[in-house]
Amino acid sequence: MELSVLTSPAWTEVVLGDFDRFLQDHAACERKASATGLAFVNRYGDQPWLVGPMIAFAQEELEHFGQVVALLEKRGLSVGPDQKDPYVGALRAVLRTGKEAHLLDRLLVAAVVEARGCERFALVRDALPGGELKTFYEDIVRSEARHAGLFQRLARHRFGRELVDERLSELIAIEGEIVAHLELRPSLH
Numbered sequence: 001m002e003l004s005v006l007t008s009p010a011w012t013e014v015v016l017g018d019f020d021r022f023l024q025d026h027a028a029c030e031r032k033a034s035a036t037g038l039a040f041v042n043r044y045g046d047q048p049w050l051v052g053p054m055i056a057f058a059q060e061e062l063e064h065f066g067q068v069v070a071l072l073e074k075r076g077l078s079v080g081p082d083q084k085d086p087y088v089g090a091l092r093a094v095l096r097t098g099k100e101a102h103l104l105d106r107l108l109v110a111a112v113v114e115a116r117g118c119e120r121f122a123l124v125r126d127a128l129p130g131g132e133l134k135t136f137y138e139d140i141v142r143s144e145a146r147h148a149g150l151f152q153r154l155a156r157h158r159f160g161r162e163l164v165d166e167r168l169s170e171l172i173a174i175e176g177e178i179v180a181h182l183e184l185r186p187s188l189h
């Protein structure tokens, strides 16, 4: 997926300037991603095309969460308190109501969030010197790319390519606007 706005290099600088806080936020993002998968299962339990993939997705994100927590512990850090994510909040506000439109939007917002994670984790990967952390982020980038594709595929399976592509390009534009106005913090968003 091609995002409409690329992350500024200043963001990477801020992240590298306080990597401990970035890792704490990264852990929280993985935990929330896992919860998103479970929320799909909870709300759409009668849709088998979605349930299996979302259980696998939730498991994989939970595994990432455990991996980031292990990295935190190595640095003598604990999981930080949960913080509001203005980016996710702004995206949630654009979800349409109405059963079908809501499901389509939830899937596509999840796809865009995964694509943004992929873009930003790749910046982190590129900025890190070789070693355990860099290897870890190489793996993370690959799985975020897969997740963006997964949500897009699920949406197309359910709603068809035309409807998906039309709404996806709207959401990509909206997401770019949101990203352009985000305050730079040592966090994923």
Ligand SMILES: [Fe+2]
Pocket: 030, 033, 060, 061, 064, 143
């Ligand atoms: Fe993840």
Ligand SMILES: [Fe+2]
Pocket: 033, 061, 114, 117, 143, 144, 147
């Ligand atoms: Fe992911």
